[in-house]
Amino acid sequence: MSDNTILSVRDLRVTFQTNDGPVEAVKGVNLDLKSGETLAIVGESGSGKSQTTMALMGLLAANGKATGSVKYRDREVLNLSERELNKIRGKKITMIFQEPMTSLDPLYRIGDQLAEPLRYHAGMSRRQARPRILELLRLVGIPDPERRIDSYPHEMSGGQRQRVMIAMALANDPDILIADEPTTALDVTIQAQILELLADLQKRLGMAIVFITHDLGIVRRFADHVAVMRRGEVVEDGTAEAVFTAPKHPYTRMLLDAEPEGQKLPPAPDAPELLRGDKVHVTFPLGGGFLKKPTYLQAVKGISVNLREGQTIGVVGESGSGKSTLGRALLRLTESEGRVAWLGTELPHGIDEMRPFRHQLQLVFQDPFGSLSPRMTVGQIITEGLLIHEPSMSRAERNTRAGEALEEVGLDASMRNRYPHEFSGGQRQRIAIARTMILRPRVIVLDEPTSALDRSVQKQIVTLLRDLQLKYKLSYFFISHDLSVVRALADHIIVMKSGEIVEEGPTEQVFDAPREDYTRRLMEAALSTERFRPAS
Amino acid sequence: MTDATMTAAPSRSLWQDAWIRLKKNRAALASLVVLVVLGLAGAIGPMISPHPYGAIYQQYVRVPPSLEAYPRADEIEPAVTDLIRRARVDATETEVSGDTVTVQIASDQPIDERVVRYFQRSDQFFNPELELAGDGLSGTLTMGVERNYFFLGTDNLGRDMLSRILIGVRISLAIGLLASAMALVLGVTYGAISGYLGGRVDNVMMRIVDILYSLPFIFFVILLLVFFGRSLLIIFIAIGATEWLDMARIVRGQTLSLKRREFVQAAEALGATRAGILKRHIIPNALGPVIVFVTLLVPKAILAESLLSFLGLGVQDPMTSLGLLISEGAQNMRGASWQLIGPAAVLTVILFALNFLGDGLRDSLDPKER
Numbered sequence: 056m057s058d059n060t061i062l063s064v065r066d067l068r069v070t071f072q073t074n075d076g077p078v079e080a081v082k083g084v085n086l087d088l089k090s091g092e093t094l095a096i097v098g099e100s101g102s103g104k105s106q107t108t109m110a111l112m113g114l115l116a117a118n119g120k121a122t123g124s125v126k127y128r129d130r131e132v133l134n135l136s137e138r139e140l141n142k143i144r145g146k147k148i149t150m151i152f153q154e155p156m157t158s159l160d161p162l163y164r165i166g167d168q169l170a171e172p173l174r175y176h177a178g179m180s181r182r183q184a185r186p187r188i189l190e191l192l193r194l195v196g197i198p199d200p201e202r203r204i205d206s207y208p209h210e211m212s213g214g215q216r217q218r219v220m221i222a223m224a225l226a227n228d229p230d231i232l233i234a235d236e237p238t239t240a241l242d243v244t245i246q247a248q249i250l251e252l253l254a255d256l257q258k259r260l261g262m263a264i265v266f267i268t269h270d271l272g273i274v275r276r277f278a279d280h281v282a283v284m285r286r287g288e289v290v291e292d293g294t295a296e297a298v299f300t301a302p303k304h305p306y307t308r309m310l311l312d313a314e315p316e317g318q319k320l321p322p323a324p325d326a327p328e329l330l331r332g333d334k335v336h337v338t339f340p341l342g343g344g345f346l347k348k349p350t351y352l353q354a355v356k357g358i359s360v361n362l363r364e365g366q367t368i369g370v371v372g373e374s375g376s377g378k379s380t381l382g383r384a385l386l387r388l389t390e391s392e393g394r395v396a397w398l399g400t401e402l403p404h405g406i407d408e409m410r411p412f413r414h415q416l417q418l419v420f421q422d423p424f425g426s427l428s429p430r431m432t433v434g435q436i437i438t439e440g441l442l443i444h445e446p447s448m449s450r451a452e453r454n455t456r457a458g459e460a461l462e463e464v465g466l467d468a469s470m471r472n473r474y475p476h477e478f479s480g481g482q483r484q485r486i487a488i489a490r491t492m493i494l495r496p497r498v499i500v501l502d503e504p505t506s507a508l509d510r511s512v513q514k515q516i517v518t519l520l521r522d523l524q525l526k527y528k529l530s531y532f533f534i535s536h537d538l539s540v541v542r543a544l545a546d547h548i549i550v551m552k553s554g555e556i557v558e559e560g561p562t563e564q565v566f567d568a569p570r571e572d573y574t575r576r577l578m579e580a581a582l583s584t585e586r587f588r589p590a591s
Numbered sequence: 592m593t594d595a596t597m598t599a600a601p602s603r604s605l606w607q608d609a610w611i612r613l614k615k616n617r618a619a620l621a622s623l624v625v626l627v628v629l630g631l632a633g634a635i636g637p638m639i640s641p642h643p644y645g646a647i648y649q650q651y652v653r654v655p656p657s658l659e660a661y662p663r664a665d666e667i668e669p670a671v672t673d674l675i676r677r678a679r680v681d682a683t684e685t686e687v688s689g690d691t692v693t694v695q696i697a698s699d700q701p702i703d704e705r706v707v708r709y710f711q712r713s714d715q716f717f718n719p720e721l722e723l724a725g726d727g728l729s730g731t732l733t734m735g736v737e738r739n740y741f742f743l744g745t746d747n748l749g750r751d752m753l754s755r756i757l758i759g760v761r762i763s764l765a766i767g768l769l770a771s772a773m774a775l776v777l778g779v780t781y782g783a784i785s786g787y788l789g790g791r792v793d794n795v796m797m798r799i800v801d802i803l804y805s806l807p808f809i810f811f812v813i814l815l816l817v818f819f820g821r822s823l824l825i826i827f828i829a830i831g832a833t834e835w836l837d838m839a840r841i842v843r844g845q846t847l848s849l850k851r852r853e854f855v856q857a858a859e860a861l862g863a864t865r866a867g868i869l870k871r872h873i874i875p876n877a878l879g880p881v882i883v884f885v886t887l888l889v890p891k892a893i894l895a896e897s898l899l900s901f902l903g904l905g906v907q908d909p910m911t912s913l914g915l916l917i918s919e920g921a922q923n924m925r926g927a928s929w930q931l932i933g934p935a936a937v938l939t940v941i942l943f944a945l946n947f948l949g950d951g952l953r954d955s956l957d958p959k960e961r
Contacts, residue, residue, distance in 0.1 A: 386860065388856070388859060388860060406859075406864075406865070407864075409862065410862040410864075413860070413861060413862030414861075414862065417860065417861075418856075418857065418860040420853045420856070420857060421853075422853055425852055425853040425854065426853035426854050426856075426857050427854055427857075428854040428858075428871075428872050428875075428876065429876065429957075430875040430876055430878075430956075431871070431872075431875075435871075439858060439861055439863065439871065440861040440862070442867075443861055443862050443863050443864070443867065444862065487857070490857070490861075494861070
């Protein structure tokens with residue numbers, strides 16, 4: 056232990072009392088943090104990486120209990136009283152969270168929220184705090200801080216809100232900044248900007264950063280030290296270089312290999328055309344009211360696509376680019392203008408008219424936690440489509456089909472009597488896929504099916520999707536912002552921005568030789584392995 | 592696939608599952624037992640009670656609750672003396688032995704056989720027999736002492752409180768449950784349809800609710816009673832028809848948030864009909880708050896009924912309800928607190944039990960608690 060170690064964690068254990076008895080979330084973790092250094096804690100969901108930091112911030116849920124020792128500058132901080140802890144927490148050790156949308160109170164202006172830590176810890180008055188707040192906003196790169204200081208959170212974008220959160224954390228010149236997946240909810244280009252900002256601030260202010268993430272790409276580019284966590288234990292730690300070049304633990308190797316691999320060959324040139332959209336427009340009415348003229352948002356502006364049998368079209372773009380809306384419009388799940396044809400005949404509008412086509416055109420959602428009804432058993436969820444499209448089928452027959460569909464996606468047929476909440480994210484996504492596969496569809500729109508999953512699980516889902524495609528000659532319309540997954544699955548790429556196609560072409564061409572600036576920026580932000588450099 | 596190894600659980604429906612979970616919740620289970628016992632007491636209690644709920648015991652007006660039988664031993668002689676005086680004869684000797692009273696009576700004039708009637712009319716004695724001596728100026732009167740138990744006392748007219756509370760429980764529970772059931776069916780259907788269809792339909796349906804809201808409740812009930820005549824059924828309908836409005840709003844709000852959830856969209860992508868989505872997805876998922884609201888609705892309906900009864904629009908004497916009993920008891924609480932304590936305690940127990948049961952039901956209907 057050298058002199059400049061400012062945080063040392065020894066044998067930290069976190070136990071939760073639950074209805075099923077005590078559950079140990081963190082099992083004896085040891086960590087050291089030197090001042091000015093970046094320590095990344097890497098692990099998949101449920102590995103205890105967040106609970107570790109929650110414990111040292113004294114933010115555990117009421118049923119959680121932490122034991123062991125956490126020393127900040129040789130002072131024990133674990134299980135301090137609330138009052139003692141507050142002298143350190145929010146002042147010397149601060150934290151930023153994953154969700155910039157919910158971490159700010161929507162009822163207060165940005166300036167008031169930023170004034171909170173200053174007034175509390177530094178004892179400043181509202182007026183005294185104002186210049187310091189403006190300075191902070193400038194520091195984190197918010198344009199026009201004099202105006203923004205009086206904005207409400209909803210008037211800012213996700214990236215700007217995360218900047219405000221960072222400004223809040225920096226308000227009292229902390230020694231340690233704990234960042235819990237600070238960029239996961241953001242688009243790749245904004246993610247890169249935020250990380251650059253953090254790297255820059257670290258250099259200028261000399262604080263230590265504890266960075267919690269599941270994204271190894273970020274770790275490689277950002278961290279000095281890496282601790283890999285699995286099931287509550289640190290399985291490997293060392294310098295970033297050592298961990299990435301010579302991983303010792305098999306789990307680390309598995310994580311490093313979890314990048315989806317392989318390529319998709321384009322379908323045969325004579326493959327029949329299944330789904331064709333011509334000049335698809337989608338317009339959403341925005342507000343307007345009883346007497347006011349409604350305003351409209353053009354989400355998709357005249358896009359033409361052509362999906363052939365066995366083909367996978369990858370649609371990439373940042374949030375708000377209209378890629379999900381396009382997918383839904385092609386399935387006639389949202390009102391659209393323009394022609395959408397299935398096997399050469401135009402698809403009808405209207406719920407009842409579309410029903411006969413539905414079993415061939417299916418949809419898988421991003422969030423496997425939200426897309427399964429919590430009050431239905433897995434069997435009921437999977438067989439709902441059969442109930443609709445083959446109403447004459449007997450109960451026993453449906454039951455058999457459910458079992459078959461579950462086995463097809465790699466789950467046990469006996470699980471059909473359980474409820475969705477008993478399954479992990481990856482298992483749930485398999486259930487969602489089974490729900491569509493039971494209808495023997497020909498086209499599946501996959502709306503970010505892997506975004507909410509851990510890397511290693513992502514890889515399994517990608518493999519599953521690929522196997523199913525080969526087996527049933529499926530066509531996928533694959534929507535994602537994760538370029539590495541798209542590269543592994545798609546043979547044709549569409550890059551979207553503000554409802555329009557920016558660039559399109561075969562996967563290799565788009566990835567290797569992007570024509571447009573926007574595409575190039577996207578690729579760079581997502582796939583670069585260069586370390587973040589403080590802006591000079 | 593390492594995480595695919597789970598043991599199979601037997602297939603159970605939502606309700607079977609809920610029942611299993613409910614059984615683990617002691618407070619809810621105890622509440623259920625209490626409610627069932629009270630329900631049974633209300634249903635069959637008045638039939639087996641020795642005192643009809645309308646029977647008036649003139650001699651026992653406002654007697655306090657007691658485990659002893661009335662008349663008490665020391666009250667028998669004064670009662671006999673009182674009756675003897677009224678019969679205008681003289682008692683020479685009164686002897687009380689167990690449940691029989693023997694009185695030697697005498698008079699200046701010949702005693703009429705009809706003096707027995709004074710004793711026949713009394714609630715305290717039964718089977719009076721008069722044996723007159725030869726001259727008709729004296730005789731022996733024997734009669735049984737009528738033992739009456741008033742465990743919860745009597746009211747101002749001398750009616751047994753226990754019987755009245757039992758009939759009150761019957762009426763109040765019936766009104767509470769039936770009116771809530773009506774509000775539940777109407778409100779859930781209306782709210783779910785309105786919320787799910789949305790847009791103009793939602794607007795029109797909710798404005799109708801707003802208009803009904805603005806009608807004064809009492810005015811509405813009077814209107815109904817005038818048109819259809821007074822009956823218990825109309826009271827159910829009147830209360831149910833006003834309580835469903837809240838339910839409709841709650842369910843509509845739930846539906847609005849539920850229909851944006853991905854599992855509803857997934858069902859739409861599967862081609863499910865609107866009715867199917869409402870039945871399989873929206874309503875089951877909205878059940879939690881609905882159940883809690885129903886348990887609040889039952890006491891509300893019970894109280895609404897007592898308001899109507901108080902105004903003379905609800906049930907009428909000699910029929911009664913808990914609300915009516917409490918309002919009568921409240922007027923007499925100074926001299927005869929038992930008239931208030933009895934029905935109030937029963938109502939409190941009912942409300943407590945309903946609340947615990949509602950909480951338990953909400954928890955047990957949530958599969959995450961399994």
